[in-house]
Each structure stands twice: as C-alpha cells, then as structure tokens.
Amino acid sequence: MFESKYSWQAPEGNEETVRSLAGELSVSPLTASLLASRGIGSREEAGRFLNGNLEALHDPYLLLGMDKAVPRILQAIEQSEHILIYGDYDADGVSSTSLMIYFMRHLGASYDIYIPHRSNEGYGLHNHALDWAHQQGVSLIITVDTGISAVEQIAYANSLGMDVIVTDHHEPPEVLPNAYALINPKQPGCPYPFKGLAGVGVAYKLAQAVLKEPPVEWTEIVAIGTIADLMPLTGENRILVSRGLECMRHTSFPGIQALMEVSGFNMGAVTSVNVAFGMAPRINASGRLDHAGSAVALMTTGDMEEAQQLSHALDELNKERQQVVETIVEEALIQLQDKMINGSVPDVIVLAGEGWNVGVVGIVASKILERYYRPVIILGIDPETGMCKGSARSIPGLDIYEALTSCKELMDHYGGHPSAAGMSLSRDQLPAFEEALNLFAAQVMSEEDYIPVIATDGEWKLSDVPLSVIDEMDMLAPFGMANPVPKLVFRGTRLVELRKMGKEGKHLKLVFRQGETRMEAVAFGRGDLADLLEEGMTLDILGEVSINEWNGSRKPQLMLQDMKITGTQVFDLRDAKEPWKEVQRIYDIISPHMRLDHRQIAAVFNPLLESSPKIQLNDCSLWVYDNKAGISAFNNAANTYGADHITTLFMVHVPDSVDQLDALLASFKNLSNLFLLHSGRNKEEQLTIPSRDQFKLLYVLLMRMALEPIREQEALARLSQQSSSTLRMVTMMMDVFEELAFVERRDGNIVVIPKPPKRELSSSMHFTKLGSLAEMEQHLVYEGTSQCTRWMISRLEGAS
Incomplete structure (x- = not known):
C-alpha cells in the first residue's frame, strides 16, 4: 500500500446549497461546490465574492x-x-x-x-x-x-x-x-x-x-x-x-x-x-x-x-539565496539526526548553527517542516556575540506565537503569527528554549496533529473537468490563502503513460485514464517516484486542474499534488548496484507516503553473501535467511520489535529456497510493501523447471562417460556442455540421482549404479525442491517487472 503523503480532508456536505447555486448562477456542479465550500450560500454572497470592487x-x-x-x-x-x-x-x-x-x-x-x-x-x-x-x-x-x-x-x-x-x-x-x-x-x-x-x-x-x-x-x-x-x-x-x-x-x-x-x-x-x-x-x-x-x-x-x-x-541575489538555503538545509538535517532518539523526531524541531544566514532561516524552516511535518525553528548564531536570531514555521496543531509566549522570558525579542514567527535569544538559553517549547507542544498537541492534512474540494471524475469547466473555475481567482487553488480527488484512475522529464529527470509526466476520459498530469520535483510507479497501476490522485496551451492547442492538465495506491504492492528495483544505499534512498522517497516509523521497516539478506550490511536507517530491523528456521533476526531491532509490526520489507538477496520464501512471508504477516533489490542471476546459473526428458538425457550421457568412476567436477562440466544445461542445473540434477540411488559420490568421484532400483522422479525431495526453486527464480530473477510483481503479490496474498 502506497499511502498518500497527506490525509485528504473532504469538504462538508452541502448538496442542497450546491444544487441551488448551480441553478441560480448557471454554473457547473463543480464550480457551485467550490463556492459552497468557501462559505458562499446564496446568489447575493456569490455576487459579492465574484464581483467585489473598490467601492465595497x-x-x-x-x-x-x-x-x-x-x-x-x-x-x-x-x-x-x-x-x-x-x-x-x-x-x-x-x-x-x-x-x-x-x-x-x-x-x-x-x-x-x-x-x-x-x-x-x-x-x-x-x-x-x-x-x-x-x-x-x-x-x-x-x-x-x-x-x-x-x-x-x-x-x-x-x-x-x-x-x-x-x-x-x-x-x-x-x-x-x-x-x-x-x-x-x-x-x-x-x-x-x-x-x-x-x-x-x-x-x-x-x-x-x-x-x-x-x-x-x-x-x-x-x-x-x-x-x-x-x-x-x-x-x-x-x-x-x-x-x-x-x-x-x-x-x-x-x-x-x-x-x-x-x-x-x-x-x-x-x-x-x-x-x-x-x-x-x-x-x-x-x-x-x-x-x-x-x-x-x-x-x-x-x-x-x-x-x-x-x-x-x-x-x-535570488539564485544565490537558493544555494545558501540548500547548504543550510543539508547542515540542519545532519544536526537533526543527532537529536532523533530511536528514529523519533522531536515534537518541535529547534536547530541552530554558526554562520547560518539569518535572512534565509525562515525558508530553511519551511523546507524541514515540509519534510517532517513538525513545527520548526531555525536560528543563526553570531559566534562573536553568542546571539541567535531565528524564524519559526508551524503546523495547524500548534500556534507558534502562543508557544513562544509561553517561554517569552527566555528570549530577548519575539513576534509573529500562529503559523510563523521570529525571535532572538542568547546562545546560553537554547537548551532551555528547546525544552520549554517541546514541553508546551506535548501538552497541547495530539498524535493526529502530526499527520499532515490537506483540504480537498471533493471527489470528482476526470470527465467532470472539461475545458469549459476549468475556464469557469477561474471566476474564483485570485487564489491564495483561505481561497486556495481547487484541489480535486479522482479515485480509481489508471496510469497509462509515465516518463521523467526536465533536467536530470526531476519531474514526472503522466497520463491517467478514467472511463473514456484521458488527462495528462505533471508532478514537479517528483521524478524520484518514477521507480515506484508502473503503467497499468490503479491510483487515487489529488491535483489541481489547469489548461495547457501549446501551439494554439488547449487541453486539460492536472498538476499532481498527491497519490495513493491501495492494496499490497511489490516494487521492482532489481539489480541495484548498491542495494543498501538504495534502501536509504527509497526510504527517503517513500516515508512521507507510507507514514512509517522504525518498527515497521525491515530488510532481509543472505549472510553468506554479505556479513555486515552498511545501512544508515536508525533501528531498521535486519533479518537473514536461515537454512533451518527460514529466516532469523540479525540485529537488536529485529529481536526487540519482532516481525508483527513490519509493513515494508526490502529484499536485498533472493532466498535460497522456496521454504525460505514461505517462511519469510509467514513471518511478516502484515506486509503490504515489498521492495525487490536483489541481483538477477547470471544466465549461466539459470535453473529450468525439470522434465523427465531432461533427466533421461542426462542419465544416458552419464552412462556413456561413467563406465568407470569419473571425477565429479569433470563429469559435471562435460554433462553441462553436452546437455545444454547450466552447471548449477546439472549439479542439482545429480543430487536427485544420488537420492534415488542412481549414482553414488565417492571421494570426489561419481559412480553410476549398474542396476538401480526403479523409483519415480516425483518421489525425490530434491526433484520437488529443484522444480519449486526453478519456478521461484524464474519469476523473481528472470521475468519482466509485471510478471515478477504479479507472481510475488499472489504469494503475499496467499500468505495473508
């Protein structure tokens, strides 16, 4: 499940008012709904809102x-x-x-x-x-x-x-x-x-x-x-x-x-x-x-x-300002990591640095608020005087002016609004200042206050917003605070086209279909989501409609604000060059969309391929494949939190057997997001689902070359070449022959049994495991994205 970044807040129901306004003003139901949600309930009020002049x-x-x-x-x-x-x-x-x-x-x-x-x-x-x-x-x-x-x-x-x-x-x-x-x-x-x-x-x-x-x-x-x-x-x-x-x-x-x-x-x-x-x-x-x-x-x-x-x-100057902001944001985020205990972000984020330009600290605060959805105060420290000057940005759940007033004795000066403020104080007061603000926030805020909310203008169909309606909606402009650009929800749309665009692929161009209506969409700054989306997906989307004019052509366009993918999701990121860095990168992208805390995230890997993973995520549970138990806990977080809380799993290596895969899926019962980061196997190691003819051919070839004992490695190499099967495949087929007593392995040699007992291939456990492993690897390693993810989702749903 790919959650929306925000909780979408629907407008209050006012169907009667909407019908009345639509009839009296001769406007579309959508435009009438927008007026009603802005507190306009009559023709007279609409007239004042739409046609106000300086005389008023x-x-x-x-x-x-x-x-x-x-x-x-x-x-x-x-x-x-x-x-x-x-x-x-x-x-x-x-x-x-x-x-x-x-x-x-x-x-x-x-x-x-x-x-x-x-x-x-x-x-x-x-x-x-x-x-x-x-x-x-x-x-x-x-x-x-x-x-x-x-x-x-x-x-x-x-x-x-x-x-x-x-x-x-x-x-x-x-x-x-x-x-x-x-x-x-x-x-x-x-x-x-x-x-x-x-x-x-x-x-x-x-x-x-x-x-x-x-x-x-x-x-x-x-x-x-x-x-x-x-x-x-x-x-x-x-x-x-x-x-x-x-x-x-x-x-x-x-x-x-x-x-x-x-x-x-x-x-x-x-x-x-x-x-x-x-x-x-x-x-x-x-x-x-x-x-x-x-x-x-x-x-x-x-x-x-x-x-x-x-x-x-x-x-x-503005270009210079952008660079200064970027530098301070990077330094502030490093400082914030040291304040996060067990991955938990403080209720009020207070960060201060020497040399931080006080002219841009408000912008820095806004950027960090957007990332963590917490009230944020950023202060620049004068190293000579020890004075700090800063700016605050807050969320609706905390009146930052009221919060500052509660500890005004710690500051030399402060002022502002409920959502933004400025202040100055001595460096010596910073610890007490931070503590006081967090104590105040703990008293007045609830868990719900930390979930970002975005007000929407209701659920609509793509067919509800043709060019004529978008033109009509412009009557409500100018848009801004308390009269925002309309944000519309469209549920059950199908993603039919997807591509990155712009410098370094920073933006996304998408096309959605709903019924017979198609609409182009642009998601600025969200090129990072391209790896997580796939054509054919069904999504709920939130966006602002506008008109794209190009070369005399006009067509509706959606400025995408948020999205949601419901149900279990498997994301194909196979063949990542540095999978552990990829885990961190993907986490940074998805965490706002999946509302994750450290207890819900895990990674599983093969300890024989990698003994000590390099991962920066605080308290991420690490698990390893285990030949006896299927999987077992690797670090303290896994032992402490267990598997029941895990909703998001990063698979760094392929399981060695279907039993391990089944054990993994059975352990993580609440799994809803699986990221595949494993490498694809070399074709030289590919297994195929075994057939009787394959085994018959291999046995005939083996009889010809092994009238006397033959070194196993030599035999396997020759059999692989003559049967056109991979060396790994031939090796595992030999395990079947040994189990059925067709051959014996003695001191590095293979000895063919002249008159073996008659036994069915299906009676061999190795034969069954080979077939299951070949099928698993065919889906997980060699097939394309859609086949691979569909197969894995079916396994997840079967395990739940």
Missing part, C-alpha cells in the same frame, strides 16, 4: 486610531515637518514602504525611509535608528508592517520629541506601545470588520483615509505584499488583490514590469501564483542577502533602465 471596501475610519493619525499627518504636511517611514525587510514590508513613498510623494511631503538590515540589526524599531532620525530633524515617524511590539523603542522616540504612528498587522502583545496612534485591525477594541489585512493593506487604508480615493494603480503594490505575506485572499484582500492584478497586466510601474519580465511570465496574464512564486522571492532576496532598500528602489523608480538593472540584480 470598508470605511478606513473604522480602524481604531485612524481618527488620530490622519489629522497628525495632515498637520505634518502643512507645517513641512520631516517624516520618517520606518519599514520592514520582507516583501510585505518592502511593499508597505514603497506604497508610503508614493503616498508621501503624492502629498508633497518631506520624508526619509528606514528599513533595518535583517542580519546586522534584525526586526523592528531600534534606538540607534531613532537617534539618527532625530538628528535628521524627524518629528513624525510612521511605521509600516512593524511597531506593534516596540514598547520601549516608542517610549524612547517620545522622549526625543518624535511622534509615532504605528501601522501594523501582527499579533498585538499584552502591553501595547504608547504611540501617538496605533492602527492595527487586530488590536483589542478595534471594530474594523476585516482582520486579515497585510501590512501593506493597513498602509493602504491610511492612504485611503487621507486621500479618499488613492490612485487605483497603488493596488498593484498592495497585491504584491498581500500575496507575498500569505494573507487570506478573502474580503477586502480579495478586492484589493483582484484589482491590483488587473492593473498589473498593463502596469505603468517600470519596477513591476521589469520584475515580471525577469521572473519569466507573461505580463498580460499575471496571476497570484506568478506573484507568489516569481516576484515575491526576488523581492525577499534583497532583504535576505543584502538590504531591502534595493527592492524598494526597484518598486519606486520611474526609470525603466534602472528598473531592469535592479530587477536583474535581485534575480542574481
């Missing part, structure tokens, strides 16, 4: 603190005060700062900007920056995407005679700063109806309050920051991002145009997915490896030549 935005003065902030800004403009825009270094912070620059230019303000350096300064307001601002004559500071936790720093700014207006969207702490005005929809007592604004969304609301109708093209900047910061694309965010993407398709901003070009997608068809995976990483790269100021310069330049230079510089 909430009154910005509903934001607590807006009534104080607007007059103060207007006063600063009237009195030509010098204003400081204080931003953050991520894509939301860059977007927020860029939007405020356009806002300041629009107002004709005197202003400066300040964005801290991620590695040298870290997140948030800093007193040295406030000192600099004071020296520049700043009397009003407006923070964007930061400030809600800066209690001490804002108190310090107040002492210098500077007013601070905070615009932020992060979770407010228990104690709020004494700012001139606090604008954050999440702060206690704020009546604003929509709490999901990004930092740039809050900044936009400030501009809306002052200008009433900000230039519509500013929504392009709002869209970038909102998508990049993974804010929910519902409510106001949906309106702002929809309008922003529409404007972006004919943008007048040189920086945005250049960024789209270097990201490699068509400006006229830009989507939220393009922004998330093309533009946002390049904007973030500036703050991760350099300074976010270069991204702000790109977003706010009016010169196309400068925009192109800056965009290409960001593209190179």
